[in-house]
Amino acid sequence: MPALGADMTEGTLLEWLVHPGDQVRKGDIVAVVDTAKAAIEVECFENGTVDRLLVEPGTTMPVGASLAVIGPARPATQTSEPSVPVTSPLVRHLAEESGVDLATVHGTGPGGRITRADVNAEPPSAAPLRTPPAETDTTKPPDTPRVRPEKPPTPPARPGTGDGATRVRATPLAKRLAVEAGIDLAAVAGTGTGGAVRALDVKAALAAALPSAATARPAAATGRHETMRRAVGDLMARSKREIPHYYLSTTVDLGAAIGWLHERNRELPVAERLVPTALLLKAAALAAREVPQLNGFWTDDHFTAAPAVHLGVAVALRGGGLVAPAIHDATDLTLPELMARLRDLVSRARSGRLHRSETTDPTITVTNLGDQGVEAVLGVIYPPQVALVGLGRVVERPWAVDGLLGIRPVVTATLSADHRASDGATGARYLAALDRLLQKPEEL
Amino acid sequence: MNHDQALALVQEAITEIVPDADFTEIGPDTDYRQALELDSLDFLNLVERLSERTGCRLDEDDYPRLGTLEGAATLLAERA
Numbered sequence: 043m044p045a046l047g048a049d050m051t052e053g054t055l056l057e058w059l060v061h062p063g064d065q066v067r068k069g070d071i072v073a074v075v076d077t078a079k080a081a082i083e084v085e086c087f088e089n090g091t092v093d094r095l096l097v098e099p100g101t102t103m104p105v106g107a108s109l110a111v112i113g114p115a116r117p118a119t120q121t122s123e124p125s126v127p128v129t130s131p132l133v134r135h136l137a138e139e140s141g142v143d144l145a146t147v148h149g150t151g152p153g154g155r156i157t158r159a160d161v162n163a164e165p166p167s168a169a170p171l172r173t174p175p176a177e178t179d180t181t182k183p184p185d186t187p188r189v190r191p192e193k194p195p196t197p198p199a200r201p202g203t204g205d206g207a208t209r210v211r212a213t214p215l216a217k218r219l220a221v222e223a224g225i226d227l228a229a230v231a232g233t234g235t236g237g238a239v240r241a242l243d244v245k246a247a248l249a250a251a252l253p254s255a256a257t258a259r260p261a262a263a264t265g266r267h268e269t270m271r272r273a274v275g276d277l278m279a280r281s282k283r284e285i286p287h288y289y290l291s292t293t294v295d296l297g298a299a300i301g302w303l304h305e306r307n308r309e310l311p312v313a314e315r316l317v318p319t320a321l322l323l324k325a326a327a328l329a330a331r332e333v334p335q336l337n338g339f340w341t342d343d344h345f346t347a348a349p350a351v352h353l354g355v356a357v358a359l360r361g362g363g364l365v366a367p368a369i370h371d372a373t374d375l376t377l378p379e380l381m382a383r384l385r386d387l388v389s390r391a392r393s394g395r396l397h398r399s400e401t402t403d404p405t406i407t408v409t410n411l412g413d414q415g416v417e418a419v420l421g422v423i424y425p426p427q428v429a430l431v432g433l434g435r436v437v438e439r440p441w442a443v444d445g446l447l448g449i450r451p452v453v454t455a456t457l458s459a460d461h462r463a464s465d466g467a468t469g470a471r472y473l474a475a476l477d478r479l480l481q482k483p484e485e486l
Numbered sequence: 487m488n489h490d491q492a493l494a495l496v497q498e499a500i501t502e503i504v505p506d507a508d509f510t511e512i513g514p515d516t517d518y519r520q521a522l523e524l525d526s527l528d529f530l531n532l533v534e535r536l537s538e539r540t541g542c543r544l545d546e547d548d549y550p551r552l553g554t555l556e557g558a559a560t561l562l563a564e565r566a
Contacts, residue, residue, distance in 0.1 A: 307546050312530065312533050413523075
């Protein structure tokens with residue numbers, strides 16, 4: 043059970059995405075783990091073959107406990123079916139859920155690997171057609187997931203347990219959905235292997251039962267509320283107990299930025315428009331690169347600067363609570379890329395599906411409460427990070443420019459920083475950089 | 487599209503983003519973004535849905551009018 047954030051002590055295994063005998067590669071998504079805050083996809087830390095699954099879905103385990111045993115990789119034998127393209131367990135799972143035949147999908151990943159995007163781009167095929175494996179596309183950079191050195195699971199304990207024969211066969215997610223919706227699984231027609239009930243089947247049954255109801259929300263919003271409150275509370279209490287915060291604030295003229303954005307959006311369809319937040323986040327990331335003393339972690343009584351800026355973005359969840367997952371390498375993204383990543387991240391954070399590295403990697407976090415109407419937010423730092431940037435609402439204010447008074451859109455940007463890692467002068471450089479960057483939006 | 491159809495369309499699109507939205511609490515001239523805590527991404531998402539379904543072009547200059555149920559319904563009824 044990996045630690046999926048500084049505040050996590052235990053996690054509940056929700057679903058296995060692999061079976062014993064499956065080949066896995068370092069970085070493959072193998073399981074979904076539920077924490078106090080969200081369901082998080084967990085990747086494998088080694089190459090090899092899944093030997094045994096030690097934990098049944100639904101089981102809560104402390105951080106550090108073994109979940110599965112991964113044996114040495116089986117040498118690729120000539121008996122393996124040559125026409126089946128290389129895929130990760132997550133992709134196979136996704137394909138199964140959406141009824142896509144992987145043999146017909148053109149892989150655009152390294153070595154012709156089929157990526158999630160490839161499956162999503164595919165219409166579900168009713169009559170599977172076999173085609174030769176996709177040609178190799180080497181132009182794309184390998185999408186290597188970030189993996190922190192982590193203890194590999196050690197083989198202890200009992201092997202996996204057998205299933206009760208009388209139980210309805212169903213995937214864990216399907217079980218959970220059924221429990222939440224009060225549906226009897228036995229009454230749901232299963233379309234999975236061996237008639238197993240899948241999440242999709244439960245949703246279909248739900249939709250049939252409530253024809254007029256809007257799409258069912260899978261997240262256990264109500265049950266999670268209390269644990270979420272506690273998790274946020276514990277982490278913030280620790281932050282306030284351990285971190286000597288100092289706070290800085292400045293008002294940034296966004297006339298140039300908003301004007302540029304408006305001009306740019308005028309020509310674009312809604313789907314490609316940018317929101318001011320995208321500009322602010324990009325500037326926040328670039329400023330963090332300029333002031334590396336604020337970008338990194340305070341651990342074991344010293345500060346370690348991070349080599350890249352993984353920008354944490356605080357996302358408020360409906361029904362309360364928040365998560366602050368990372369946009370990786372935010373400094374290197376173009377604005378449209380950053381916007382797309384932001385939309386994707388927010389929607390996954392709210393539907394409860396984040397990736398492990400997104401929850402563990404943020405090197406500095408931005409909280410943006412502007413949409414909720416407040417002008418300034420002085421935030422609490424997420425340990426072990428050492429700084430938190432607060433952005434308020436973009437408001438129009440009288441503003442003096444070159445001796446003349448005009449009306450300009452302005453935003454209050456604040457910085458909460460760890461006084462053990464930096465001093466006010468360093469923090470001031472950060473806000474000054476942020477201001478300067480936002481005056482040249484076309485260069486962001 | 488008449489006003490009632492437009493209003494239904496707006497409510498439906500909002501419900502897809504905020505599944506538990508309670509429209510009995512939201513008056514025709516209430517700022518629903520505030521009331522339902524829609525952030526700028528949610529709102530963009532909403533505008534995208536409305537634009538797709540009505541086939542109307544919706545510009546940033548229209549955003550203020552789209553911010554209330556009455557404003558949005560009237561605007562869409564005019565254009566679609």
